[in-house]
Amino acid sequence: MRLATWNVNGLRARIDYIDHWLKDRQPDVVGLQELKTPDDVFPHDHFKALGYEALVHGQKSWNGVAILAKLPMTLKQQGLQEQADFGARLITAEITTPKGNAFDFTTVYCPNGKTLEHADFARKLDWYKSLTRYWQQSASTKHLLCGDFNIVPQALDGWRGEAGDDSIFYTKAERQHLQDLVEEGLTDLFRHRYPDAQEFSWWDYRGGAFHRKHGLRIDFLLATDPLLETTKEVIIDRDYRRKIEDLTPSDHAPVFADLDI
DNA sequence: ATGTCCTAACTATTAGGA
Numbered sequence: 001m002r003l004a005t006w007n008v009n010g011l012r013a014r015i016d017y018i019d020h021w022l023k024d025r026q027p028d029v030v031g032l033q034e035l036k037t038p039d040d041v042f043p044h045d046h047f048k049a050l051g052y053e054a055l056v057h058g059q060k061s062w063n064g065v066a067i068l069a070k071l072p073m074t075l076k077q078q079g080l081q082e083q084a085d086f087g088a089r090l091i092t093a094e095i096t097t098p099k100g101n102a103f104d105f106t107t108v109y110c111p112n113g114k115t116l117e118h119a120d121f122a123r124k125l126d127w128y129k130s131l132t133r134y135w136q137q138s139a140s141t142k143h144l145l146c147g148d149f150n151i152v153p154q155a156l157d158g159w160r161g162e163a164g165d166d167s168i169f170y171t172k173a174e175r176q177h178l179q180d181l182v183e184e185g186l187t188d189l190f191r192h193r194y195p196d197a198q199e200f201s202w203w204d205y206r207g208g209a210f211h212r213k214h215g216l217r218i219d220f221l222l223a224t225d226p227l228l229e230t231t232k233e234v235i236i237d238r239d240y241r242r243k244i245e246d247l248t249p250s251d252h253a254p255v256f257a258d259l260d261i
Numbered sequence: 262a263t264g265t266c267c268t269a270a271c272t273a274t275t276a277g278g279a
Contacts, residue, residue: 009278010268034278036269061269062277112279150279169279202279206265216279248267251279 001097002026004256005107005146005219007033007202011064015043017247021240022050027256028070029095031107031146035064042066055093063087065107065147072096076104082130086111086123090131092138097261103142103227110150116168124150128177135184142261145186145222148202148252151178153188156198157217169216186222189257190234199236202252210241219255230260 004027008014011032022030030052035042039058047054051070057078058064065088067073077092092106108131113124135145151174152158155165164170182188190199200215209215221234234257241253 013268034268112277114277114279148279204265204279205267208265218279251267 001259001261002028002256003105003144003146003221003259004030004254005033005148005221006030006254007109007148007219007250007252009034009036009250009252011035011037011042011066013248014250015046017240017244017249019050020244020247021237021254022052022068025237025254025256027068029073029105030068030254031091031105032066032068033064033107033109033148035066036061037064055091057088057091059088063089063109065089065091065109067091067093067105067107069093069095069105071098073105077106077134080127080130080134082133083127086127089127090134099261101142101261103144103261104138104140106138106143106145108145108147108149110148112150113168113174116171121168125173125177128174128180132177132180132184135181135186141224142226143224144227145181146220146255148219149178150218151175152216152218153178153191156196157200159200159214159216169218181222185224187225187228189221189223189228189231190217190236190255192228193231193234199238200253201236201255203241205251219252221255221257223257227259227261232258232260234258
């Protein structure tokens with residue numbers, strides 16, 4: 001069972017690139033973020049031809065999340081009710097595996113915050129409070145939370161290291177909100193498997209950041225213990241941050257994990 | 262040229278991204 005997360009930076013602009021990756025990696029379930037696509041033009045037929053059903057929570061121009069799955073799934077939640085005016089940023093489905101096991105899969109596009117001084121930074125922190133409350137209420141023992149969290153968990157996860165401390169993405173306040181999710185019983189699958197590895201999931205398009213290794217690890221797969229225990233491998237799929245022929249990549253790499261469920 | 266790049270949108274310049 002291969003579960004993945006990917007901020008695609010525009011679904012319609014990325015559709016051919018996404019096809020390459022789906023065919024190469026064959027994930028069973030994928031959480032997508034930053035669709036920038038209204039629901040009424042979401043290319044359901046396109047993904048159906050590749051074997052995927054899609055559940056979508058999108059909007060015009062910005063944000064937007066979706067779940068692609070080769071397995072049976074049912075919609076459980078679209079959006080955080082307390083945060084409806086901050087964009088389409090969360091979707092949850094219940095997935096049934098070929099073994100007949102059910103688990104919940106949530107994918108999120110957490111707010112960026114812009115700058116420490118901007119009003120959106122305080123809203124980002126408040127959004128995280130709502131996410132933690134949602135998590136407390138979901139009360140499912142097998143639950144994966146994945147997406148673009150827009151927070152650098154520790155110095156190892158950002159190219160600036162400790163020099164980034166207290167700047168946006170690296171603040172104590174933001175990191176505490178990730179810690180709150182850990183205290184709810186979630187584990188960062190990549191960091192758990194590779195405690196000392198420095199791998200990034202996002203690189204700025206500008207200034208040759210990818211080749212200069214100026215990246216951040218801000219895309220995570222977080223899982224409850226029953227899912228953690230069955231995790232066999234976790235990959236940050238860095239090769240898919242590269243250009244493919246004439247196709248432009250997202251600024252994020254996909255991240256996926258293989259679980260025996 | 263905020264070293265600067267990519268997307269979407271009232272198609273030309275701006276907002277948003279991280």
